[in-house]
Amino acid sequence: MSTSFQNIKGTFDILPDAYTDDGGTRVAASAEWRHVEATVRDVMRRHNFEEIRTPVLEPTELVARGVGESTDIVQKEMFAFERSDTQYVLRPEITAPVVRSFLQHHLDQRGGVQKLFYIGPCFRAEQPQKGRYRQFHQFGIEVLGADQPRADAETIAVLMAVCEALGLSDLRLRLNTLGTPERREEYVAALQDYLAPHADELSETSRRRLEQNPLRILDTKVEHEQALLRDAPTLIDFVSDESLAHYDEVKRLLGDLGVEYDEDPHLVRGLDYYTETTFELEHPGLGAQSALAGGGRYDRLAEVLGSDDPVPAVGFAAGMERLFLALDAAEADRPGADTPDVFIAALGDEAEAWCFRTAQELRAGGLHVAHDLMGRSLKAQMKEANRQNAPYAMIIGGNELEAGAATVKEMESGEQEDVPFDDLVEYLTSPAESA
Template identity: 65%
Template sequence: MSFQTIRGTFDVLPDAHDTGGMTVPGSAAWRHVEATVRDVLGRFAFEEIRTPVLEPVDLVARGVGATTDIVSKEMFVVERTKETYVLRPEVTAPVMRAYLEHHLEQRGGAQRLFYVGPCFRAERPQKGRFRQFHQFGTELIGSDDPRADAETVAALRAVYDAFGVRDTRLRLNTLGDAADRPRYRDALRDYFEPYAADLSETSRARLETNPLRILDTKNPAEQALLADAPRLPDFVGGAAAEHYAEVKALLDGLGVPYVEDPRLVRGLDYYTRTVFELESDALGAQSALGAGGRYDGLAEAVGSKQPVPAVGFAAGIERLFLALDAQGYAFPQTAPPDVFVVALGGAAERATFGIAQTLRTAGLRVDFALGGRSMKAQMRAADRSGAARTVIVGDDELAAGEAQVRDLETGAQRAVPIAALAVTLAGGAG
């Protein structure tokens, strides 16, 4: 029997390979991306948080919203005895759960948290979309200051700027406060009900449960109907409008370009006030690189006795790779070994096994061939490895307490005492 990866998942290998309509970069590229994300977010004073991939079903359902596609169609549910869990489809609700459970507010001030890790959704796999995918994001919890919103947007842009991603646009909107949403929801329902027969099955269902989701439609006929639909900004109250105006002023002051889009609502129920989405034409129809917004009502939805203001973003690593691939980004390669050890004979093999560990302890990257191969085969392996130097030990060298150190670029070779190899090689001497 031959086993393969489950559809919608992929392996990360040392080298890049093609799967799921995209090239999955090698492990060195993943480390580079994750390290860059951590470096950029660290400059914004965000600290890393890691939550389990298994979370309570009710946490996601109550946090994300029972009528969302995530909860109604896309969750991977795991049952174990009498317990039911979900493979996390997103990380914001889990981070809020962790914030409340561990009383992170006691650390003082607003908490700046970021994460990098896998998420799971049972959606149809396609280019850049997988059933196990990887996200990075931030959650700034404990402040309703408009600067927190602008800071979150600036952090998102800074990550993509660090990679030199071009041709992006930032869409921005406000959803108003919780008290504003029902009035707008009712206005949308009144507008669309006469056209119910013209709507898709999905949009008719949304008309009953959450008509704001119709604003996300990709159906051309429904998009035409949106031209005369009520506009969300017309229903935003004074406090939310002032908050939004200040966020825009702050972004203007930072020189962060954006486009206001009154149809931008985002797909999750926990958003209030500021919402935003960063797009790239390099991704085609599914153009979102990352998105987020303010979610002041989430804490209460998942059990808090009082509101906790918060704002954050989430971005897909696979989608970042697509954007980088489209512009020919050059990823750093895995560093080759510094030294390749060649052994001739059984006694030398045993001796060089210890030599290799000594060199590694000195901080050098060391490789050697297994299986008692000939010197010629070992030297070919040394060339393929990309090592700068070889350490050659045979019976004569072992008897003399010396090794031959060869520079693989120049071919220069000299004898070095085995006891001095670590100092000689770690110091850069040839």
């Protein structure tokens, strides 16, 4: 069986079984995705977060304002289009949409701090590579309405709790403070003054950033640029006393929680909306592009998006494809495919009709039931029960219908037992006690 159609470059299908894509990356099975999503939801429940879901389609201006006109996302990576004089974009990240939703629906009127989480797809028109796709998936949190360092520390603690619950260790948390935008402008000027005489030594990308967004040069992976930055002014020297006090308290709280971190004065993240605390979580199994998740405080974003009043906020986002690469590298346990509780095998037309009807009744009783839909022989049906790893096979033929009892075979031991039809649900939901 073949088709002339293929999934679009930079996207992938999630299938019942794991497979390796054209780029050599393992794509996790759907059961593994459900496991990760369920783990995220459980951690969020325990930390008192509520789910929010926003559209994948947003106004282009929302993203341009929220993320920053000079960022790579807006300059090069958005899937944007126009229809009936309206500009749209497939969301490249979810923080700006969440803040838009918070403002639009007046979620502040619910009272208290809004602790929101999300899981969903995002889209960026970048060159696909290992763990990076044009359609990718993120989970994350946004804490809206809290300006205290406790909110920053708890945000980081939630991220670490998800990783711990999934079995990830050997993580590196990088931490920094960006201070306020006003003081950061002073630092940007000093950084430009320092780098300008060395402009000819910079890559084309860094020369462009020197004019448009100098802080992004601090993210460079080019070795001679990293060496050049060792003597550059450091952002921490331009941060106000108030911001330093906030940062020190965040570090103290993380220490109380036993969360280890490395301070990195060059960590700025790639989005314009960050202020004060910023952080990034890395895993060595991801190689040179080791970032697993990142986030920080963004107290000014609501005003950028049109709010009359500031909304203090902090959050993080984690890439799920990157997470699966880390889980693979760590050889963390993941569930296999779901298996049925019982496979029903039928002999004859009357038995097939009984099995079809009874399968629905057993499912209504909470059981995961598989049965044959192709009218195959009993031998073929039992082979299929083995393929699906069913622990029990229920065999129904004329004798069983006449006796009103099914032959139930335990597949591993081969032992069989006659079970009255009325007792099937009880037997299959508690076989050890019924045997």
